[in-house]
Amino acid sequence: MKDWRRAHDHRKQDFAPTLLDFGAVQFFLARHFGFCYGVENAIEISYRALEENKGRNVYLLSQMIHNQEVNADLQSRGIKFITDTDGTQFIPWENLGEDDVVIIPAFGTTLEIEKFLLDKNVEVQKYNTTCPFVEKVWARAEKLGKEDYTIIIHGKPKHEETRATFSHSASGGASVVVQDMDDAKQLAHYVTGEKTAAEFYEEFQGRFSKDFNPENDLKRVGVVNQTTMLATETQAIADFFKQTMIEKYGESNLKDHFADTRDTLCYATNDNQDSTYELLKTDADLAVVVGGYNSSNTSHIVELCERNFPTYFINSEREIQTSGEIHHFNYHQKKKETSFNFLPQKEPVKIVLTSGASCPDTLVDRVMLKLLGYFPNSKTTEEVLSAF
Numbered sequence: 001m002k003d004w005r006r007a008h009d010h011r012k013q014d015f016a017p018t019l020l021d022f023g024a025v026q027f028f029l030a031r032h033f034g035f036c037y038g039v040e041n042a043i044e045i046s047y048r049a050l051e052e053n054k055g056r057n058v059y060l061l062s063q064m065i066h067n068q069e070v071n072a073d074l075q076s077r078g079i080k081f082i083t084d085t086d087g088t089q090f091i092p093w094e095n096l097g098e099d100d101v102v103i104i105p106a107f108g109t110t111l112e113i114e115k116f117l118l119d120k121n122v123e124v125q126k127y128n129t130t131c132p133f134v135e136k137v138w139a140r141a142e143k144l145g146k147e148d149y150t151i152i153i154h155g156k157p158k159h160e161e162t163r164a165t166f167s168h169s170a171s172g173g174a175s176v177v178v179q180d181m182d183d184a185k186q187l188a189h190y191v192t193g194e195k196t197a198a199e200f201y202e203e204f205q206g207r208f209s210k211d212f213n214p215e216n217d218l219k220r221v222g223v224v225n226q227t228t229m230l231a232t233e234t235q236a237i238a239d240f241f242k243q244t245m246i247e248k249y250g251e252s253n254l255k256d257h258f259a260d261t262r263d264t265l266c267y268a269t270n271d272n273q274d275s276t277y278e279l280l281k282t283d284a285d286l287a288v289v290v291g292g293y294n295s296s297n298t299s300h301i302v303e304l305c306e307r308n309f310p311t312y313f314i315n316s317e318r319e320i321q322t323s324g325e326i327h328h329f330n331y332h333q334k335k336k337e338t339s340f341n342f343l344p345q346k347e348p349v350k351i352v353l354t355s356g357a358s359c360p361d362t363l364v365d366r367v368m369l370k371l372l373g374y375f376p377n378s379k380t381t382e383e384v385l386s387a388f
């Protein structure tokens, strides 16, 4: 299906979903979903690293991508994770030696970790899978730093990519991380002087660069973001700081206080989110979003789908227990839930189906096939796909 859509719309102008009409059930399949360039590249390099280094320890700094199945497969082939997603150490750093190979994941890593490994003569560059779209954010941050702007990073503070971006950004300029609009509003209180420096150090603890001085470092700001944030939220945060600077310094002085740059979302995030907006225009009964529960980009697709549909965020078809019971992840509360009677008693049942950038397409296939199994009178996949 993806190949067919690509061939018929190679300039990516049509973000409308594909309707797969099985009769008793219909699927609205997102125009863009699943693996992005960065993830495909990282997986390919990881398997190559294993192949080329038989008999050596091959480590991954943290999860390759936020997908349980892919990570489990890599582990079963011998890759060892040094830390987990939030930085918890699995393998002590002192265990690493110069015969070992370390793969840097698509999110990139901090300068501190990179230096530590290089100092130990560990091979890190050969299998560095840092996505070029993440490096683009670092380059933007560097440019802002050189122009003496403080870099406001819109991202999830604990996410590997944001930690890596913060490290690179902080090496070139004053930097601070905001997680969402509420955080941005709090930070603005230090721009306007409504709150004190002491309050800043407490409120933004662990999220500002060394020697950050809120009284001096919030006079000129620019915004970059984690590549997988919600586009509209980053835009709103950038607009908010722009307005804050206009109010404080006047419109004519804006350039001296605010770097008006575009967001640093990657193409995959944009394509997946634009496709999700098109899904919202359908009259579906429910949405099923497939992806890792710690995946940032998937959580934003879920957030969008929730605006219009009962939405079930699942990491594999195994979460669908029966036609009447589904286990799914509530990412707001970060916990698993069970819902009953999730498939309405009507015909046709209309289901939005999509996945995040770290989800293999086979998982989406398996979810669709499992759901199809609850509609015994539906057309076969061959019949439906023959139209494409």
Ligand code: SF4
Pocket: 036, 037, 038, 039, 106, 107, 131, 132, 133, 134, 227, 228, 266, 267, 268, 269, 297, 357
């Ligand atoms: S989601 Fe974007 S930035 Fe992240 S790996 Fe994929 S293409 Fe690269």
